[in-house]
Amino acid sequence: MTKIPKEEYILKSTSACAGCPSSLTLRYVLKAAGPDTVMVVPACCTSVIQGIFPNTAINVPVYNVAFAAAAACASGMSEAFRKAGRKTNVIVYAGDGGTVDIGIQALSGAFERGTDFLYICYDNEAYGNTGMQRSGSTPVGARTTTTPGGKTHAKKDLDAIVAAHNPPYMATACVAYPQDIFRKVEKALSIRGPSFIHVLAPCPPGWRFSSDMTVEIGKLAVRSGMWILYEREYGKVAINAISKASIRKPIPLEEYLAPQGRFKGISRQAVDTLKSQAERMAKRLQLEEAGTC
Amino acid sequence: MYEIRIHSRGGEGGVTAARLLALAAFRDGKYATACPFYGAERRGAPVVSYVRIDDHPIRVYSQIRNPDLVVVLDTSVMNVVDVFHGLKPGGTILLNATKVRNVPGHRSYAVDLTGIALSLNLVVAGSPILDTPVLGALAKMGIITVDSAKRAIAEMFSDERNVKAAEATYQELVV
Amino acid sequence: MLTVATGNKAVAAAVRELRPAVIAAYPITPQTEIVEQIAEYVTSSELDSRYIPVESEHSAMAACIGASATGFRTFTATSSQGLLYMHEMVNWAAGARLPIVMANVNRSLAPGWNIWAEHTDAFQERDTGWLQVYVSTVQEAYDTTIMAFRIAEHQDVLLPVMVNLDGFLLSHSMQSLETISLGNFVPPIQLPHAIDTANPAGYGMLTGPDDYFKFRWDIERSMRQSVKVIDETEREFARRFGRKYGVAEAYRYQDADVVVIAMGTLGKEAEVAVDILRKEGMKAGSLRIRWLRPFPILDLAGRDLVVIDRDYSFGFGGVIAESMKAKFRVDPYSVIAGLGGQEVTYDDIAGFIRDRKPGEEHWFGVNGNV
Numbered sequence: 001m002t003k004i005p006k007e008e009y010i011l012k013s014t015s016a017c018a019g020c021p022s023s024l025t026l027r028y029v030l031k032a033a034g035p036d037t038v039m040v041v042p043a044c045c046t047s048v049i050q051g052i053f054p055n056t057a058i059n060v061p062v063y064n065v066a067f068a069a070a071a072a073c074a075s076g077m078s079e080a081f082r083k084a085g086r087k088t089n090v091i092v093y094a095g096d097g098g099t100v101d102i103g104i105q106a107l108s109g110a111f112e113r114g115t116d117f118l119y120i121c122y123d124n125e126a127y128g129n130t131g132m133q134r135s136g137s138t139p140v141g142a143r144t145t146t147t148p149g150g151k152t153h154a155k156k157d158l159d160a161i162v163a164a165h166n167p168p169y170m171a172t173a174c175v176a177y178p179q180d181i182f183r184k185v186e187k188a189l190s191i192r193g194p195s196f197i198h199v200l201a202p203c204p205p206g207w208r209f210s211s212d213m214t215v216e217i218g219k220l221a222v223r224s225g226m227w228i229l230y231e232r233e234y235g236k237v238a239i240n241a242i243s244k245a246s247i248r249k250p251i252p253l254e255e256y257l258a259p260q261g262r263f264k265g266i267s268r269q270a271v272d273t274l275k276s277q278a279e280r281m282a283k284r285l286q287l288e289e290a291g292t293c
Numbered sequence: 294m295y296e297i298r299i300h301s302r303g304g305e306g307g308v309t310a311a312r313l314l315a316l317a318a319f320r321d322g323k324y325a326t327a328c329p330f331y332g333a334e335r336r337g338a339p340v341v342s343y344v345r346i347d348d349h350p351i352r353v354y355s356q357i358r359n360p361d362l363v364v365v366l367d368t369s370v371m372n373v374v375d376v377f378h379g380l381k382p383g384g385t386i387l388l389n390a391t392k393v394r395n396v397p398g399h400r401s402y403a404v405d406l407t408g409i410a411l412s413l414n415l416v417v418a419g420s421p422i423l424d425t426p427v428l429g430a431l432a433k434m435g436i437i438t439v440d441s442a443k444r445a446i447a448e449m450f451s452d453e454r455n456v457k458a459a460e461a462t463y464q465e466l467v468v
Numbered sequence: 469m470l471t472v473a474t475g476n477k478a479v480a481a482a483v484r485e486l487r488p489a490v491i492a493a494y495p496i497t498p499q500t501e502i503v504e505q506i507a508e509y510v511t512s513s514e515l516d517s518r519y520i521p522v523e524s525e526h527s528a529m530a531a532c533i534g535a536s537a538t539g540f541r542t543f544t545a546t547s548s549q550g551l552l553y554m555h556e557m558v559n560w561a562a563g564a565r566l567p568i569v570m571a572n573v574n575r576s577l578a579p580g581w582n583i584w585a586e587h588t589d590a591f592q593e594r595d596t597g598w599l600q601v602y603v604s605t606v607q608e609a610y611d612t613t614i615m616a617f618r619i620a621e622h623q624d625v626l627l628p629v630m631v632n633l634d635g636f637l638l639s640h641s642m643q644s645l646e647t648i649s650l651g652n653f654v655p656p657i658q659l660p661h662a663i664d665t666a667n668p669a670g671y672g673m674l675t676g677p678d679d680y681f682k683f684r685w686d687i688e689r690s691m692r693q694s695v696k697v698i699d700e701t702e703r704e705f706a707r708r709f710g711r712k713y714g715v716a717e718a719y720r721y722q723d724a725d726v727v728v729i730a731m732g733t734l735g736k737e738a739e740v741a742v743d744i745l746r747k748e749g750m751k752a753g754s755l756r757i758r759w760l761r762p763f764p765i766l767d768l769a770g771r772d773l774v775v776i777d778r779d780y781s782f783g784f785g786g787v788i789a790e791s792m793k794a795k796f797r798v799d800p801y802s803v804i805a806g807l808g809g810q811e812v813t814y815d816d817i818a819g820f821i822r823d824r825k826p827g828e829e830h831w832f833g834v835n836g837n838v
Contacts, residue, residue, distance in 0.1 A: 017337050043549070047581055064579060066549060068524060101523035102494070102553075133495040133504065134521055146495070146507040146521055205304060210419035261417075315642045316472050325472070328641040352740050354637045354733040355813040 002179045005031050014057040016049045019211030021175035021201035021218070022122045023049055026093065028178045029120060030060060032185035037089040038063060038077060042070035042103060044095035045128045070094050071106035071119060078117045089189050090117040096137035097127045100158045111165035111194045118188045119196045121158065122175075124203035132206040140277075141270030143262045144206075150266060154277065162196045163232060170196040171231040176218025180229065180240070187231075200227045208261025217259065225250040225278045230285055237288040247282045294347040295436070296357045300376045301366035303338045306424030309449075310366065311342035313428050317437040317445035318346045326351045339370050346436070362436070365389060366406065366423045387430060389423060404430045404466040413454045413461070425455035429462030439463055473645040475638040478606045479545065479571045479631070480505035482613035484515050485650045486569075489540035492520040492531035496550040497583045498635040499573040503545060525550035529557035529568075536566040537671065539662025541617065544568070547635060548575035548589045555592065561628045562597030562687060564672060565661065567620035568628040570598075571613065574732065574778075575635040576808040584809020585634040587731060587779040590760075591787050597687045599629040599694055600760040604717075604736040606643035609633050611711055612758075615701050618654045622701075624693040626659070634732040636809065648709050691762050698759065715764035717756040720746065724753025726772040728821055729788065731757050734776055734806055741817035752821055763791060773800035774824050776817070780804055785829065801825055805832035 009030035016023040022045050030037065039062045041047060047064060051057045065073045070092045078090040099107060099121040107119065126144045127133040134144040136156040143150055162170055169191045171184045181199065188195035202217040204210065209217055221227040225247055229240040239247070253275050257263040287293040297314065301307025308329040315327035329342045343357045362385045365376050377386070377396065386399050389406040410421035425446050432439040442463075446455050473481060480502050483491070491510075493503045509515035522528045525546050532542040546554065551572055561568050576586035590600060599619065603609045609631070616629040633639055663671070675683065698715070706712035719739045721727060728738045735756025745752040753771075757764065777786025784790060789802035801824035806812045810833060820830070 015338065043581070053580055064581065066553070066578065068553065102525075104523070127495050130495045130497050130500050131504075133500060136523060145500070145504040146519075147511075148508050149511045208417075312472070312474075312642050319472050319644055324644065326641055326643050328637070330636070351643075352736045353814060354634075354641065354737050355811055358813075 002183050004028070004179065004182055007031065009035075009059045011057045011059055013051065013055070014049045015051050016045070017205055017211065019204040019214045020045070020049070021124065021203060021214050022046055024178065024214070025122050025175050025181060025199050025201060026058075028181045029091070029093070029185050030058075032182045033060075033089045033091060033189060035060060036087065037061075037091060040065060040070050040074040040077065040090065040092045042092075042094050042098040043067040043129060044098050045124070046093055046095070048129060067098050068102045069106060070098060070103055071110035071115075074117045074119070075106075075110045075113065075115045078115050082116060092117065092119045094119070094121055095128060096121060096123040096125060096158075097135040100136045100156050100161075104161070107162070108165065111162065111167055111196075115194050116192050117194060118185070119194065120185075120199060121197070122199045122201040123158075124201040124206055125155070126203075126206050128203055128206050140273050141263060141266040143264070150270060154273070159198055162198075165194070166235060167196055168193045169231070169233050170198075172198045172200070172227065172229055174200040174218045174222055174227055174229060175202065176215045176222065177229070177242070184231065206262070208264075209259050213259065217256070220251070220256040220259075222246055223251045224253045224256040225282055226253060226256055226274065228282060228285060237285055239285055239289055247286070253278070294345055294351065295362070296360045297344040297346070297362045297364060297436070298357050298360040299342040299344065299364045299366065300370050300374060301340050301342070301423070302370060303340050304420055305366055306422055307340045307342050307366050310364070310424035310427050311344045313424055313445050313449060314344050314431060314437065315346075316448065317428060317432075317441040318344075320441040320444050321438055323347065324349060324351050328354070330356060339374050360384060362387065364427065364431075366427065385434070387427075387434065389427070402430070402434065402466060402468065404462055406430070406462065409458055409461045409465065413458050415454050415458050422455070422458070425450065426458040426462045429459035430466045432459070433463050433466040433468055469647045471645055471647065472642050473606055473610075474501060474640050474642050475606050475609045475633045476501035476573070476640065477505055478610040478645050479613050479633070480509070481645070481647055482610045483543050484509050485614060485648070486541065486543070486617050486654060487515065488517050488543040490518045490520065490532070490535035490542045491544065492522045492528045492535070492542070493544045494522050494525050494528050494546070494550060496525070496547045498575060498639045499545050499547040499550070499571070501639070502571055502573075525554040526557055529554040529561060532568045533557060533561055533564060533566055536561070536568050536659070537564065537663055539657065539659040541621075541657045542568050543570070545571040545573070547573040548577060551589050552577065552592060558593050558598065559596045563683070565626045565687075565690075566628060567617075567626055567657070567659070569613065569616045569620055570628065570630050572630050572632050573635045573639045574632050582808040583635065585637050585732070585778065586807050586809070587632070587777075588807075590630060590632050591779050591781070593630065594761055594787070597627060597691065598761065599625075599627055599691070599698075600632060601629070601758050602632045602731045602735075602760060603758070604638065604733050604756060606638070606641065606645050607711070608713065609638065610645055610647065611705065611709070612713070614648070614650065614654065615705055618701050619694065619697055621654070621657050622694075622697045623658070623660070625690050625697050627687065627690055627694065632732070637733045651708070653705070653708060695762050698762075713758060715757070715759045716766060717758060719754045719756070721753040721755060723751055724771060725751040726774065726821055726824065727753045727755055727768070728774045728776065728817060729755045729757060729792070729800070730776040730778070731760070731788065732778065734778060734812060734817070737812075737814050738776070738817050740814035741821065744814065744818050745821060750821070757788065763795065766796060768792070768796050768798050772824060772826060773798055774803060774821050775800040776803045776805050776812075776820065778806040780807065789829070799827045801827070802829040803832060804829065
């Protein structure tokens, strides 16, 4: 059992929605990172969650930047800190839109250059801050305000894109497993170079479920195999125990989809597509873990 | 010009209520504008919406400082916002509540919008819909006609329970 | 059809009439409703456009340029940071002589993050060769978006047009709207330099010092020609649909001793201030500037001027006030107000006029201290 420090860095009176997965995730990220940390935050829900001038609800320095610029800004900050001999954690904390769409160029550059920082993408599968428009990370069949009939294109495989840059450490996580988040952040920050953690962040207003079900939906995502928890350390894949079990015996995908209003009326075809995507992903990871590809 | 300020929390339909009211007033042959004031999209944050109704074109965009009517869709907002700020002497209050709150110098009304919404299962993502029932109350208070209220609701929403909710509120509110 | 709509929905409804072949856009508060409404029209087949949900604003304008270059009608919308992110492509669109129409919902610039109304965003693009117009009512947003396509696509213009509406104050305000049946008011688009595989050409190639300046003059020549095209278009619109606009909207102006000049919703609310002052016996009037580019020729002689800038050019001055001084040799009282959605009421505007000091600059709310 991981020992989680008591110190809180997310103070009372954030501006988050009730049941927000991002604030819950961030709480454990900062517990793992500690006070010698600077967050770089592009336009995303966290820009609002901090609160409004002159108060902030986050007790580490937070540098807010333009939407496309987070990883590039973090790059500059990290280089400056390291030149000055400081070990300060530089953590980009960004939504999926600012990572996989408008932020992908800066992300790619920062990773290709071997920047010493941690990039955390909390993924609520749409543009949450602006009212849930589709992003490249929105899955097939999901209703958003710009895909009222359900998205027809597949969710971008962000992890494959990041993996293509061969970072020393990357992992997936889920808000429903905070201790796992804590452990992965600790590990990431102990490794020099770029690391990446992709956190599934079920969003009550966006995915249309009631605000007390965030953790439950996160667990359903993992148990159905829709979201696989794994780590990739120096290229070597290790699927986490709970996902190993979930791949072996997944709960029906319908149990994950049914409580979410965004999947209401989803076509049979889209469900099958999601299923086969999840199965393909699991198979690929298993093969990688076994070293056969 | 008649000025109405509506207080609610994000996701409860305060902005929609303002728009419905403006639409209904328009159908009554008046000029009407509705404008929300809120921050980035966020369920649960206090939201203020302004509605102006007049017989002449409305050229004011700034916030309503001295409303004739204050409507509070979520009374929990009253812990963080001074909802009666600037209310005109003799101005009117309408609360989503089971009991009337007496405010000296003002006419105060209360109607259980939440109860009515729940009784009709008019609920989305766990929250009762308040924007359509409140229109019935505003019609009973004479701000708009009940016909225009129902017409406006039907124009915006296909689910008939919305009109039923407004009718129920119209019946229930005592003025 | 008579209905009500927000400024954003009115823009979307106008776009639906014009049936662009391609719409490429990226969400940003307070523009999002435009894009969402268009997505709904496309999904419900009310609008047969190809909607591209691009990954950034830079890509939105790049995609519009690609689509427009093929000779088809395109549209996009943005605001603030998004507009600035597409800045080089905004320049490109004008230089490429593409009649793209873009709605910009005026919003301030970060840091700090502020989502409320300010004109500085669009003013950053004032040198690009785009035509720019500023609207103040829902009806005007609808009408002007429709006219924008006709003006942009006119053979004497062939320049992109930006329609500006104040963030939240107009974009999210619901007012009455009369929609129209377009008829043949906007003819089919005919881009003379559209890509044509039967007549291959290079576009935007390396261009040397002996030739480049000629293309720049060509933009300006079309910009000057657009003055007449704008006038003709607005007259024809008035003839067919009954609503007349102009380069500026004058209110109680003819006999006014003092005139307040503003753009967007402030220009409309200023009329209420004028009425108040008239009741006090002051001969006040207002002028709401609509077209920023091409910059209008105005007759301002012999009156006191109060110019309200919802913008600023650091190290220089309020853009409208300084433009007035430069173009018309006048000495206005320059008021800087409404930045970042700062609340400015008709009472405040009346106060600016009563307290005017010609030739001075006054930052509302600052007064020498912050």
